[in-house]
Amino acid sequence: MYSSVNLLRSLTRAHKTIQVVARNYSVPAKQASVTSTFVGALRKIVGDQNVSTSDAVREQHGHDESHHASSLPDVVVFAESVEQVSQVAKFCNDNRVPLIPFGSGTGLEGGVNALEGGVALNMNKMNKIVELNSQDFDCTVQPGVMRIALNTFLRDTGLWFPIDPGADASICGMCATSASGTNAVRYGTMRENVLNLQVVLPDGRVFDTAGKGRRTKKTSAGYNLTNLFVGSEGTLGIITQATIRLYGIPEKTIAAVCHFNSVQDAVDTVVQILQCGIPMAKLEFLDDTAINAFNKYSKYNMTVANSLFLEFHGPAQGLEDQFDAVKELVEANNGFGLQVASDVDERTRLWKARHEMVYACTALVPGSRPYSTDVCVPISNLPEVIIKTKEMISEAGVQGPIVGHVGDGNFHVFFPIDREDKETLNKVTDISKRMALLGLSLNGTCTGEHGIGLGKRELLIKELGEHGVEVMKQVKQAFDPNGIMNPGKVFV
Numbered sequence: 001m002y003s004s005v006n007l008l009r010s011l012t013r014a015h016k017t018i019q020v021v022a023r024n025y026s027v028p029a030k031q032a033s034v035t036s037t038f039v040g041a042l043r044k045i046v047g048d049q050n051v052s053t054s055d056a057v058r059e060q061h062g063h064d065e066s067h068h069a070s071s072l073p074d075v076v077v078f079a080e081s082v083e084q085v086s087q088v089a090k091f092c093n094d095n096r097v098p099l100i101p102f103g104s105g106t107g108l109e110g111g112v113n114a115l116e117g118g119v120a121l122n123m124n125k126m127n128k129i130v131e132l133n134s135q136d137f138d139c140t141v142q143p144g145v146m147r148i149a150l151n152t153f154l155r156d157t158g159l160w161f162p163i164d165p166g167a168d169a170s171i172c173g174m175c176a177t178s179a180s181g182t183n184a185v186r187y188g189t190m191r192e193n194v195l196n197l198q199v200v201l202p203d204g205r206v207f208d209t210a211g212k213g214r215r216t217k218k219t220s221a222g223y224n225l226t227n228l229f230v231g232s233e234g235t236l237g238i239i240t241q242a243t244i245r246l247y248g249i250p251e252k253t254i255a256a257v258c259h260f261n262s263v264q265d266a267v268d269t270v271v272q273i274l275q276c277g278i279p280m281a282k283l284e285f286l287d288d289t290a291i292n293a294f295n296k297y298s299k300y301n302m303t304v305a306n307s308l309f310l311e312f313h314g315p316a317q318g319l320e321d322q323f324d325a326v327k328e329l330v331e332a333n334n335g336f337g338l339q340v341a342s343d344v345d346e347r348t349r350l351w352k353a354r355h356e357m358v359y360a361c362t363a364l365v366p367g368s369r370p371y372s373t374d375v376c377v378p379i380s381n382l383p384e385v386i387i388k389t390k391e392m393i394s395e396a397g398v399q400g401p402i403v404g405h406v407g408d409g410n411f412h413v414f415f416p417i418d419r420e421d422k423e424t425l426n427k428v429t430d431i432s433k434r435m436a437l438l439g440l441s442l443n444g445t446c447t448g449e450h451g452i453g454l455g456k457r458e459l460l461i462k463e464l465g466e467h468g469v470e471v472m473k474q475v476k477q478a479f480d481p482n483g484i485m486n487p488g489k490v491f492v
């Protein structure tokens with residue numbers, strides 16, 4: 001094992017070399033194929049039971065939940081320890097074989113698709129909670145720990161981990177995509193909630209991004225290597241352990257839903273709630289089309305209008321006051337139909353439309369998968385980008401419910417896509433690109449939380465500019481000089 005200091009030194013050395021070649025740098029292509037001898041050697045490292053070349057297992061690992069077409073790995077390896085991960089990585093690196101970390105395959109940008117074949121490295125068997133420090137509000141987990149299992153484990157401690165992508169994802173997959181979800185407006189995203197990561201580099205070195213055992217809330221010790229790996233989408237190394245922040249389970253939760261005739265009124269309400277400093281836990285938006293899709297899917301009868309879904313977390317004393325203040329703002333902005341719930345079953349019923357939205361959207365077109373856009377802008381620009389997006393959807397004559405983590409300025413259109421329907425696919429691809437460009441022109445990003453993966457590689461160049469992407473490629477070169485880590489992702 002190498003210390004972080006050694007790693008930093010070697011990266012600095014690598015950087016000196018890169019400066020010479022950076023302008024012509026491109027991610028090297030796969031240089032070797034997976035042979036039966038190669039598979040045999042993998043079996044020796046991880047054991048026969050942890051290697052599969054069966055079609056069914058490869059198919060399972062060749063795609064995520066997105067609309068992107070499957071690309072199968074040649075072989076799937078199930079790791080049981082960091083030592084095994086290190087040996088597998090080094091072996092792939094020595095043989096120039098692509099290596100694709102696989103969390104739970106819930107990504108929405110084709111992150112796990114094995115574009116050049118190679119080895120899919122499934123982390124599910126490494127699923128232990130390594131350490132819990134309840135007084136310090138942190139815990140350390142192996143990569144295969146799932147967020148719902150973690151919260152089930154934590155329940156009796158009075159703590160929880162609030163980052164909540166709609167799917168039950170692996171914690172290290174969430175690190176790798178910089179995931180967030182409905183609670184980000186209050187608790188932040190993975191970027192704000194990861195304290196340390198253990199990482200295996202392609203050459204087999206193992207290091208801790210903040211130093212072994214470190215788990216402080218703050219540090220100004222050099223470069224932020226932890227956040228370099230948050231959002232790295234399996235292109236720099238394999239995350240084998242994460243130390244994350246925890247929070248006290250709120251004493252009381254209140255949920256509410258209300259409706260508006262215009263997107264502008266809904267967003268104005270959100271901005272005013274935030275300006276008043278009301279510490280909302282969730283501030284979500286569903287447009288009229290989304291509510292309609294939900295009513296059809298779940299046989300509900302919700303008011304079909306632009307709607308806000310709200311949640312308040314806090315001590316019982318004072319939470320009602322927060323709700324009353326929000327109620328006043330809703331009414332001042334022409335909101336109507338305000339419903340409220342504090343009992344857990346009633347809250348779940350009230351928020352059902354939000355929680356089932358991806359499935360309600362795909363139910364609009366049988367056999368479809370979600371083509372999800374993920375634009376995020378400064379909140380004051382949100383009404384413009386949502387209204388123009390609705391116009392694009394209506395002009396193209398496609399189905400496109402809109403859902404927004406509106407408190408963060410982040411929103412999605414979930415286009416239900418049957419991949420065989422090329423005409424709709426082309427229209428949706430066009431809208432998606434125009435939306436992202438519009439978001440970028442309004443100081444936004446083409447992805448608030450799903451990542452670049454396969455679908456947004458061109459947009460990354462538009463977002464960061466040529467030099468920004470060039471610097472990112474230099475970083476990639478320093479960690480993964482042979483380009484074996486998840487090739488074809490993030491960069492064109």
Ligand SMILES: Cc1cc2c(cc1C)N(C[C@H](O)[C@H](O)[C@H](O)COP(=O)(O)OP(=O)(O)OC[C@H]1O[C@@H](n3cnc4c(N)ncnc43)[C@H](O)[C@@H]1O)c1[nH]c(=O)[nH]c(=O)c1N2
Pocket residue numbers: 064065100101102103104105106107108111112123143164165166167168169170171172173174175176177178179180181182233234235237238239240358449450486489
């Ligand atoms: C219904 C529904 C709803 C949502 C979402 C999905 C679905 C299906 N998502 C997206 C998704 O849940 C999110 O991207 C997860 O963070 C991915 O975690 P997996 O474990 O599934 O990673 P998955 O296996 O899909 O991998 C994703 C990427 O991370 C890499 N990776 C995985 N494990 C790694 C490891 N240990 N080390 C290095 N790299 C690794 C992979 O190589 C790949 O590039 C989401 N997201 C969100 O942010 N907010 C949301 O609201 C939602 N909502």
Ligand SMILES: CC(=O)C(=O)O
Pocket residue numbers: 166181357358372403412
């Ligand atoms: C899919 C997703 O990101 C959401 O439901 O918010």
Ligand SMILES: [Mn+2]
Pocket residue numbers: 181405412449
């Ligand atoms: Mn989302």
